[in-house]
Every structure is written in structure tokens, then in C-alpha cells.
Amino acid sequence: MGFFRNLIGGDDDSPRASAGKPLRVERYSTGFEQFTHAIRESEGLSVLDLGPTSPANLEYITGLGHRATNEDVLSAACSGRYLMPGEEEGTTIVDVSRFLATELQYADESFDAVMLWDLCDYLPEPLVKPVIERVRRITRPHGVLLAFFHSREAASPDAETCYCRYHIRNHRLLELEQGKPYPLQRTFQNRHVENLFRGYASIKFFLGKENIREVVLLR
Amino acid sequence: MWKSRNDEKPTVSPTIPQPPAPVAPASTTYQPRTLETPKMESYRADVAHIGKSVIIKGELSGSEDLYLDGEVEGNIDLHDHNLVIGPNGKVRANVSAREVIVHGKVDGNIVGVDKVELKKSAVLSGDISTQRIVIEDGAFFKGGIDIRKAEVKTTPAAPPFSSSSSPTLLDEDN
Numbered sequence: 532m533g534f535f536r537n538l539i540g541g542d543d544d545s546p547r548a549s550a551g552k553p554l555r556v557e558r559y560s561t562g563f564e565q566f567t568h569a570i571r572e573s574e575g576l577s578v579l580d581l582g583p584t585s586p587a588n589l590e591y592i593t594g595l596g597h598r599a600t601n602e603d604v605l606s607a608a609c610s611g612r613y614l615m616p617g618e619e620e621g622t623t624i625v626d627v628s629r630f631l632a633t634e635l636q637y638a639d640e641s642f643d644a645v646m647l648w649d650l651c652d653y654l655p656e657p658l659v660k661p662v663i664e665r666v667r668r669i670t671r672p673h674g675v676l677l678a679f680f681h682s683r684e685a686a687s688p689d690a691e692t693c694y695c696r697y698h699i700r701n702h703r704l705l706e707l708e709q710g711k712p713y714p715l716q717r718t719f720q721n722r723h724v725e726n727l728f729r730g731y732a733s734i735k736f737f738l739g740k741e742n743i744r745e746v747v748l749l750r
Numbered sequence: 751m752w753k754s755r756n757d758e759k760p761t762v763s764p765t766i767p768q769p770p771a772p773v774a775p776a777s778t779t780y781q782p783r784t785l786e787t788p789k790m791e792s793y794r795a796d797v798a799h800i801g802k803s804v805i806i807k808g809e810l811s812g813s814e815d816l817y818l819d820g821e822v823e824g825n826i827d828l829h830d831h832n833l834v835i836g837p838n839g840k841v842r843a844n845v846s847a848r849e850v851i852v853h854g855k856v857d858g859n860i861v862g863v864d865k866v867e868l869k870k871s872a873v874l875s876g877d878i879s880t881q882r883i884v885i886e887d888g889a890f891f892k893g894g895i896d897i898r899k900a901e902v903k904t905t906p907a908a909p910p911f912s913s914s915s916s917p918t919l920l921d922e923d924n
Contacts, residue, residue: 577894584892586885593883593897600894 554709557700562737562745564703566677569644569747571595571702576643579669581605581650583710587698588646600642604662605653605694607634609713625657631665640671647678648697649743651727653713663727667750673732676748679739680719692742802838810843819854830863837871844876852889859893 570576574596580588583603592599607613613630614623645666651659670676681692694713698706719727721736721744728734728748737745797815800806804820811827818826819836826833828847835841839854850862852872860866862880870888879896 584885584890586887586889589883589885589891589895593895596897598894598896602892603890 555698555706557704557706558739559703560705560739560745561703562677562679562735562739562747563699563705565735565737565747566644566646566675567702569675570597577641578644578646579637579642580646581666582646582648583696585696585698587700587706591699597644600637602635604634605650605713606711608654608658609711625655627657627661630658631661635662635665635669637669639668640674641669643671643674645670645674645676646697647676649679649681649695651678651719652681652715652717653694654716656716660727667728667730670750672750674750676728676731676746676750678724678746678748680724680744680746681715682742682744683718683720797834802836816847835872850880 570578576597578592578597578599580592580599580601581604582588582601583606584601589599589601608625608630613626613633615626615629616622617624647666651663654662666676692715694710694715695707696710698708700706724736724744724746725734728746731748731750733749735747737747739745797817798812800816800818800820800822802819806820806822806824808824809827810822810824811829813829813831815832815834816826816828817834817836818841819838821840821842823842825843826841826845826847830848832849832851833845833847834851835845835854835856837853839852839856841854841856842858843856844858844861845856846861846863848863849865849867850860851867851869852860852874853869854871855873857875859876860874860878860880862878862883864880865882865884866878866880867884868874868886868889868891870886872886872889872891874890875892877894877896879898881898881900883895883897885891
């Protein structure tokens, strides 16, 4: 992600870059603030985090009195467990039906809120629409979703985009930690995002800094 | 030159008066000595240990703390006692204990009455139900977490001022 451009570029003065640990930066997120506004209004909601396991996120969600569920979909998708031989010799493709038979196995309308983070930008192409459709099924009507999308500039070679883990610090502050080296698969235009989430009651775009768009959707 | 010094002799000099010998018990049966040991030592002594080469299939229940470093497939129920799943532990079972600390791999649901702790090496696929949870960064978790509120124990003869303060204390503990 673009937030790390300066750090990856060798800003050795950064205390977080010099410790030999994954890089971390903090940023305010208007989209996340809108999302938390929706889930703070009541207790006992079911919240699904589709990012890598983050103790901070689980603590934050359960601290609000909600039930927190975590599933690292991207890690499963990129694990190689769901690859099968393609039609052309020497190629492999993702076995979508086997993936969906194993991952995201929840009853319909199980969740009041889902944090997708920037999952859509990193998922293998065959999985994007099926995963989003599964997410729609397991989300309750009027449930809220949070998703981030990179802009076109983020895909340029000098953008130093990297996959990030998102840690919630408070209702509007996120900490981004450099994650596994998953490649950015694509960038979505606003129109593509609207098509991907067609049928949702509302969709709000927030233009974030550093080539990121934040999207809050209402099922 | 090679004469050893007196203070290096391990044996007790006969000239030094010995402390009185303990009075032998009337019974000749063996009586284990009760020693004042540190609390941690006695805790370790009370913990049952299942080593990493042990594989158990079936129901595992007990009324003492357990350190599990082997494999279990079935159910684990320790009621009011603690369970530690070691780094080599592989559990495919639903787990119920007072406190559960996971270093290894668990495929199943965990009920920790007081607390569940996932260490950084933990890999858990299953739901957690507990009052308090600690997850270290690096742990893998796939499942849901239900935080159960502590049961408020009502004391019938409690004075008015204490009845209002006790729920606050319990909430802080959570």
C-alpha cells in the first residue's frame, strides 16, 4: 500500500522501520469511522473480520459487546490448497467450488457487519465474484460492510504497493502493518465496485489518502 | 603438603553435638514427608502431563490441571481445572476447562469458563466462548468469539452499599 512508500524507500529514521519488525503506520479512516458509527449503536451484533487475525480487532469488536468472527480468506485463497490442474498442460486454476465448500461456511444472514478491508484487490480473479456473493448471502439485510480499494495509481510500478494487515486502534484510527507479499491483482474503478456490489441498499465512497478509496455499503 | 583441610571434610565431626533425632512415629507404615515448597512447585506437581508421543482418541476428562503436548481426538472436559495445550499439541476436539492456554493446534470449539489465551504459535479453527480472552500477535484464529459476562453472585444479606459496588468490580475485571 502506498502508505509504506516512504518507509520502504529507506527512511531509516523511522522508529518502526528500524526495529527489524514488520512496518507499521497509523492513519485516520473516514470510512472506518462511518462503519464503527453503525456498529456502535447497538450491542450483541455479529461482526465478521475477513483479514488476518488481529488481536486488536478482536479485542475492539468484543469490547463493544459484539460477537467477533475472524477468517483470513486471502491466506486460504493463496495457500495453494485449492489449486487444480488447468486445461492447458502445466497450468493451475483455482477450484472455486471446493474453496466455497470449505471457506466462508456460515449460515445465510449470519452477520450484521463485515470488514472486507482490501481483500478484493488481492483475491485471485476467479474467486472475487463468488466470494462477494457469499459475503452478500451471509450478511443480514441492513448489515454494513467496509471495503477498501486501491486506485489505478496504486498499481503503477513506482507505487510500492504492498499487502497490509489492518489493526483497529480506535473508532477512526487504523494501524497498517506490512503483511505477506501477496501481489496486487487488480484495481477497481468506482463503476466496477458498484457492479460488484449491485443489489446493496446504499454505497458510499470516501476518497482516502495514498491511492485508497474507502467504501461503506449497506446490504 | 597434601593434607586436606578440616573444613573440607564432608562428614560431621563426632565432637559437634547433633540435633535431637526426630521422634519416630508409633506406626511403622510409611509416612510421606510434608515439605514447605514454593507455590509454583506445588502447582507443577499437581499438573498432569501428556507427552508429545501420546495419542488419545475418545473422551478425556479429569479433575486436575493438565498440560497436553500430544494428540487428542474426541472431547476434553476438565470442569474447573486448567488446560495448557503445548506447542506440540494437536487437538481435534471440543475443549472445556476453567482456563485454556493454547500454544499448539486446535480444531474444535473452546469453552474457557474464566479465560482463553492464544499464544503466538497457536492455530485455532473453532469458536471460543469465555469471559476473558488474550490473543498474541501471530496467532492464527478462524472462528467466532463470544464473550460471556461474569455471573453476578447475589448475596441476600448484603448491606445496601456493597450491592451497588460489586457489579462494577466484576465489570472492571472483564
